[in-house]
Amino acid sequence: MKRIVIALGGNALGNTSEEQLERVRITAKAVVDIVKAGYEVVVCHGNGPQVGMINLAFEKGHEALIVPEMHLPECTAMSQGYIGYHLQQAIDQELVKKQIQDTVVITMLTQVIVDEKDPAFQNPTKPIGRYYDEAEARRLMEETGQKYAEDSGRGYRRVVASPKPVSIYERISLNTLINSHHVVIAGGGGGIPVVKEPDGSYHGVDAVVDKDLAAEKLAELVDADAFIILTAVDKVSIHFGKPNQQDLSQITLAQAEQYIKEGHFAAGSMLPKVNAAMKFIEQKKEGVSIICSLEKAAVALNGKAGTRIISK
Ligand SMILES: Nc1ncnc2c1ncn2[C@@H]1O[C@H](COP(=O)(O)OP(=O)(O)O)[C@@H](O)[C@H]1O
Numbered sequence: 001m002k003r004i005v006i007a008l009g010g011n012a013l014g015n016t017s018e019e020q021l022e023r024v025r026i027t028a029k030a031v032v033d034i035v036k037a038g039y040e041v042v043v044c045h046g047n048g049p050q051v052g053m054i055n056l057a058f059e060k061g062h063e064a065l066i067v068p069e070m071h072l073p074e075c076t077a078m079s080q081g082y083i084g085y086h087l088q089q090a091i092d093q094e095l096v097k098k099q100i101q102d103t104v105v106i107t108m109l110t111q112v113i114v115d116e117k118d119p120a121f122q123n124p125t126k127p128i129g130r131y132y133d134e135a136e137a138r139r140l141m142e143e144t145g146q147k148y149a150e151d152s153g154r155g156y157r158r159v160v161a162s163p164k165p166v167s168i169y170e171r172i173s174l175n176t177l178i179n180s181h182h183v184v185i186a187g188g189g190g191g192i193p194v195v196k197e198p199d200g201s202y203h204g205v206d207a208v209v210d211k212d213l214a215a216e217k218l219a220e221l222v223d224a225d226a227f228i229i230l231t232a233v234d235k236v237s238i239h240f241g242k243p244n245q246q247d248l249s250q251i252t253l254a255q256a257e258q259y260i261k262e263g264h265f266a267a268g269s270m271l272p273k274v275n276a277a278m279k280f281i282e283q284k285k286e287g288v289s290i291i292c293s294l295e296k297a298a299v300a301l302n303g304k305a306g307t308r309i310i311s312k
């Protein structure tokens with residue numbers, strides 16, 4: 001059986017609990033279509049809006065002296081439960097509807113191991129939470145000492161440290177579950193970032209890991225045959241959003257490097273996806289690495305949609 005890791009972008013989840021319940025039904029269809037196509041599936045979802053929302057809710061509650069402070073690793077852990085619960089139910093319902101038996105969906109609380117010396121800790125770049133206008137962002141920066149930055153032309157968001165994933169603590173358990181044909185939701189929100197102590201134990205650190213990079217790390221660790229990043233656009237483009245936009249069906253690693261140098265992929269949005277898709281192919285040359293829209297996932301696996309990243 002072939003094995004795939006699916007990275008789910010923000011449009012797979014929506015922003016509120018109600019929106020999320022609505023969106024995960026559509027997401028579940030895409031996931032189960034891939035199960036039906038004969039793949040063992042690992043799903044890795046984002047949490048940018050959700051982890052920011054949870055963190056902000058606790059911050060406001062703490063200011064009002066009604067709840068304790070809640071740090072980012074705990075907020076990511078909560079987001080894994082909140083999103084995993086909705087996704088797990090929706091995928092299960094879709095499996096029942098499509099009469100796929102003996103497949104259990106499970107959400108695995110996942111810790112991603114990062115390097116405490118990662119320079120990303122000194123340079124916050126990961127956007128989380130809601131969008132603000134520039135004036136609001138400036139006021140919040142002064143009032144809270146938090147960092148805010150423009151996010152790919154969509155407004156200002158809080159930015160936090162985003163170290164690179166080095167490994168996944170639960171990698172062996174994860175493989176056991178996939179081997180027994182579970183659909184596993186893992187690495188949610190990029191995983192809960194942890195660092196190793198000298199005594200061999202782990203503790204959480206204040207950061208949010210990029211889910212596309214964490215999903216790629218998962219794909220390596222479960223020896224996936226395919227890695228697919230589902231987002232809001234059908235294909236990766238050059239000259240994105242300009243009159244001469246050109247959608248790409250296939251790019252080699254060398255072409256991707258060149259397009260990155262030419263600045264075609266926005267730093268907070270498409271660039272980490274292209275980097276993750278490239279990294280997968282660099283370590284598994286005969287693997288399949290695709291970026292496409294949620295709706296076209298199954299078709300893209302048949303080579304009829306999306307952008308495929310190939311070694312050469
Ligand atoms: N070169 C590009 N080609 C296609 N989309 C791009 C490009 N540069 C930026 N984008 C934008 O990046 C978005 C995907 O990033 P983002 O919304 O952050 O991802 P996610 O789906 O993980 O939330 C696309 O929907 C598109 O608006």
Ligand SMILES: NC(=O)OP(=O)(O)O
Nearest residue numbers: 046047048189210211
């Ligand atoms: N953790 C993470 O990368 O989330 P988003 O994809 O929602 O930004």
